[in-house]
Amino acid sequence: MSGSVSGDDRDDAPPSMARSGLLRELPATERGLRTRAALIAAARKVFERSGYLDTRLIDITKAAKCSAGTFYTYFASKEEIFAAVLELAQEDMMHPGMPHVEAEDDPAAIIAASNRAYFEAYKRNAKLMGLLEQVASIDPEFRVLRQQRADAFIRRNARSIANLQQRGLADPDLDPLLASSALSGMISRLAFGYFVTGGSDAASLEDIVDTATRLWVNALRIAARG
DSSP states (O other), rough: OOOOOOSSOOGGGGOSSGGGGOOOOOSSSSSHHHHHHHHHHHHHHHHHHHHHTTHHHHHHHHHTTTHHHHHHHSSSHHHHHHHHHHHHHHHHHSOOOOOOOOOTSSSHHHHHHHHHHHHHHHHHTTHHHHHHHHHHOOOHHHHHHHHHHHHHHHHHHHHHHHHHHHHOOSSSOOHHHHHHHOOOOOOOOHHHHHTSSSSSSSOOHHHHHHHHHHHHHHHHTOOOOO
């Protein structure tokens, strides 16, 4: 996953990583909604602690302080509750709360705000992002869904780059899709390296945002405002 160099893209949402066939209708009662939410929260903690393969349903019900019968009221399997965890968590990564930046503002400021929002959301969800790497390595269907989602972010960023080119603000000779693929991949792997595996040094969030933004701006040849 990677952030976007444009503003709010809620009308252009990437596909879900959660398999639609594993998602049930929400409970009809407030009590049911609370119980389901508690199970999902407990499941996420257990998945992140134990990994996908080693997580057992009994571990989830114990963490949620409920019975197996209660679990099966809402979910049929470990696969179903994992899909529910993804469905809930991915909204934070898709729309991480980027501060509003006017469209006519400095493109570098938009890129910086987007990178900051992405890195902050990635840091909040670092354990889950590590878990997704594990699941993608063992589940071909999930790997395809994850790649489709990454591709959607790349296409969205490519449209933003093309828009900058049309406005005379970015290198017109760059292929927008190829540039987006390279830059988006750089951002996502940088985030994984620092927030999941620990990175090679103790770079601060500010350092990471600043470096990533400089690389974006320099690669696109966006002139400094002045």
